[in-house]
Structure formats: structure tokens, C-alpha cells
Amino acid sequence: MLKVLFTCVWLLGPAFCGVVQAASVVFLNPGMSTETFWVSYTQFMQAAAKDLGLDLRVRYGERDPRNTLEQAREVLQSSERPDYLVLVNEQYVAPQILRMAQGSGVKLLMVNNALTADQVRLFGAHDGINLIGSLVADDEQAGYLMLKDMLRQRGRVAPGESLDLLAFSGIKTTPVALLREQGMHRALAEHPEVRLRQLVYGEWSRERAFEQATQLFKRYPQTALVWSANDQMALGAMQAFQDSGRLPGKDALFSAVNSSPEILRERLSGRLSSLVAGHFTVGGWAMVLIHDDAKGVDIGAHGGRDRREALFQLIDAAQARRLLGPTPTVNFRALSAVGKPASYRYPFSMQLLMR
Known part of the structure; x- marks a missing residue:
């Protein structure tokens, strides 16, 4: 489940070679692989994963929930299951995926669309499902x-x-x-x-x-x-x-x-x-949460496990020009709660891209 990367301190000889383990993540993207929003969303997510040292794979559902469910089944029944599965409750597919994940050992994080109140009541508590939380923008x-x-x-x-x-x-x-x-x-x-x-x-x-x-x-x-x-x-x-x-x-x-x-x-x-x-940033912020969870951080202690963030903002002309310019860079590692005090709260915001 963990992708193993071998690194060596060559000047000191092979005896000092070490093993660095990168948490593996699969994202079930419900959009189309040609859809501007979901492509830009994925690119921001991939930039975050690279900065944080995560092994991220993306599967596009092409706006067909049947594709997403089949992809979830393939991922969760694979002999090389990922450490984390990121999913979207698009067209209410999440409960079926959560049931598939039961007993798989894969940790789940929902983004953009979390469980509805009715789904929470109907789904209830299920043993063997490790749902670490959800991260959505305030739509x-x-x-x-x-x-x-x-x-x-x-x-x-x-x-x-x-x-x-x-x-x-x-x-x-x-x-x-x-x-x-x-x-x-x-x-x-x-x-x-x-x-x-x-x-x-x-x-x-x-x-x-x-x-x-x-x-x-x-x-x-x-x-x-x-x-x-x-x-x-x-x-x-x-x-x-x-x-x-x-x-x-x-x-x-x-x-x-x-x-x-x-x-x-x-x-x-x-x-x-x-x-x-602003909500195209959700996947990137989700990578920060996964990175920290993999490092043993209790992400719930830094703002809750089910997060609704005020990520949307009105875009004026100056900000539109900024977003049309060179791709903004974000230091995702600096956002991590690793080594931070208990009072730390993740500062997820569009303003991080406007600097």
C-alpha cells in the first residue's frame, strides 16, 4: 500500500541508504478529463501532492456515476490498494463507495460534496470503514x-x-x-x-x-x-x-x-x-490533510474532521488578471500541522494564491 522510495547518502556509502515511504492516494474525479474546472482542480491537487511527497493517481469518471462506482470497485478490490481514497459525493454515490471500502483498510476522505444529512441518518455507523473526514467549500x-x-x-x-x-x-x-x-x-x-x-x-x-x-x-x-x-x-x-x-x-x-x-x-x-x-483549491487542501494524517497528526484537532471552508470569494478585475497570469505557487508544506502547536488551524484560503 505504501510506495517505497529508496534514497542514499552517497557520500557516506550504501550502508547509509534509507527508505522513505510515500503515502499513496487515488482520487476518483467525477468530472470529464477535458472539463476545464476538473482539469484545473486536478492540476492544483497534483502540485500539492508533489510538494508534500504523496503518490497521487487520478481516475476520471467522465460525469457518469457508473464509471465512478466501477473505478472505486477496482481500486478497493485491487491487490495493491492505496492508503487513501479521495471521493466526491457527486450524484449521491458516496454511500455505495463507503460500503465497498468496508474492511479494505483504505482511508477515505470526501471532498466538494460530502454526505447529505439524510445520507448520514440512513447510513449510520459502519464498522470497518475508516472515513477520516470531509472537506467542502461553502457552496x-x-x-x-x-x-x-x-x-x-x-x-x-x-x-x-x-x-x-x-x-x-x-x-x-x-x-x-x-x-x-x-x-x-x-x-x-x-x-x-x-x-x-x-x-x-x-x-x-x-x-x-x-x-x-x-x-x-x-x-x-x-x-x-x-x-x-x-x-x-x-x-x-x-x-x-x-x-x-x-x-x-x-x-x-x-x-x-x-x-x-x-x-x-x-x-x-x-x-x-x-x-x-475558489473551490478548485479543495483538492490541494485535501492533500495537506492526508499528508498530516499519514504523519500521525490528529487533523480533527486543528479545525475539525468535517470541514466547510469559506473558500469562495468574488473575483474583481485585478484578481481575474492575477488568475490569468502565471500559475500561482503555494508552499503546501508550510500549511502542514506537523510540529505546530495545538492551537494551529489550517489557513486554507484563496488568498494564498493571490500573494
Whole structure:
């Protein structure tokens, strides 16, 4: 289970050769191997693993939960099982994977989508499953920030007037999508002048959102605000709006989540009014937790085992330029709790990339 690396102090002779053990990790990536978000997510995770001396392998599920379940079965039944398996509760697959892991000796860490409250109640405690924790971004906050920021830019509405809003969410069976919706509804509750005309599930797809938006902009020609739970759906909706003869950023305000180069450029151009990003860093921070757990650190003592981090932040023009520039470097080893006092808390934040 441990990948063994041989190192020698050659000047002192082979008698001083030692063995360094690197913890092995498999990440079941639910996204597509060509999908900008999940590729950038993986790259950040790989940079962290390299810096921390972890042996990381990534398996892409290509947005098909059947692939993810089969990959989990292969990994957990292999004669060379990894020390750690990192998984995402995309389309609610986590309980099945946890059951597969029972008695395997593999430690599990959930990222991005943790177990839902209903799953926790139904799943209960199972012996032989070593779930060391979960690490997710505060997706409810992301949905809230987007709508609030668009309304800040839109300014006050005259008494008796209202603003029409269209919303594009992801996949209905993905906790992240539902949490972002909840954040949007929290902002709506604070702004009765905004009317949510329709919420549709674009399934994270640019093409599907384009088709949906083409019809919705005809149905609701007074649309003033467009909320999208990711960048690809926002881009599709913006294209449909432009094809209708109107200008994104002028005739209606658009928002998005993620930090792909294309959406960052749209933020700089002003066509996209509000952008929230930060959760592509979750996998990298997860590597820090795994590194420390492998070193015998009680990661729960430094902020809890089930962590919801406020990783999302609004991206302004200067930050968009920063993210479009050279890849930011992070000293992941400096974030480790190894050798730190009991009061230490992991400082996971997007600000670490903005220095």
C-alpha cells in the first residue's frame, strides 16, 4: 500500500541508504478529463501532492456515476490498494463507495460534496470503514454572493418596480447545485423586488444552457439578472442572450462560478458582471490533510474532521488578471500541522494564491 522510495547518502556509502515511504492516494474525479474546472482542480491537487511527497493517481469518471462506482470497485478490490481514497459525493454515490471500502483498510476522505444529512441518518455507523473526514467549500455562500453582487451593481429599484431573474443550476442530484440554489434563495428573501421567473437545470453544460436560455429569453424578454451555478452554463446563456440581439453586461447582468480562462476574460471585458471562485483549491487542501494524517497528526484537532471552508470569494478585475497570469505557487508544506502547536488551524484560503 505504501510506495517505497529508496534514497542514499552517497557520500557516506550504501550502508547509509534509507527508505522513505510515500503515502499513496487515488482520487476518483467525477468530472470529464477535458472539463476545464476538473482539469484545473486536478492540476492544483497534483502540485500539492508533489510538494508534500504523496503518490497521487487520478481516475476520471467522465460525469457518469457508473464509471465512478466501477473505478472505486477496482481500486478497493485491487491487490495493491492505496492508503487513501479521495471521493466526491457527486450524484449521491458516496454511500455505495463507503460500503465497498468496508474492511479494505483504505482511508477515505470526501471532498466538494460530502454526505447529505439524510445520507448520514440512513447510513449510520459502519464498522470497518475508516472515513477520516470531509472537506467542502461553502457552496451556499457562493450562490448568495453572486446574486447579492449583481444587485449591488444593478442599484436601487424604483418603488413598485421589480427585476426579473433567470437561474441555471447544475444537476439536481448534486449537493453542490442544491446548496448554491439555497444561497440564491437566501439572497432573494432579502430582496422582494426580484422575481425569480424560472430555475432550470443546465446540468453544468454550456450547450444545454444555451438551448434553455434561447427559449427562456423569448419567454421572459424583461430578464435583468441571470444567475448561473457554473461558468459553462453562464457562457451558454450569454451566447443565447447575444444571439437575441442584446448585450450581456449592459442589457442584463450575468453571474457565474469558477475560474476558467474564458470566464475570467469575460469578467475582464465586463460582459460577466459577477464571478465567484475558489473551490478548485479543495483538492490541494485535501492533500495537506492526508499528508498530516499519514504523519500521525490528529487533523480533527486543528479545525475539525468535517470541514466547510469559506473558500469562495468574488473575483474583481485585478484578481481575474492575477488568475490569468502565471500559475500561482503555494508552499503546501508550510500549511502542514506537523510540529505546530495545538492551537494551529489550517489557513486554507484563496488568498494564498493571490500573494
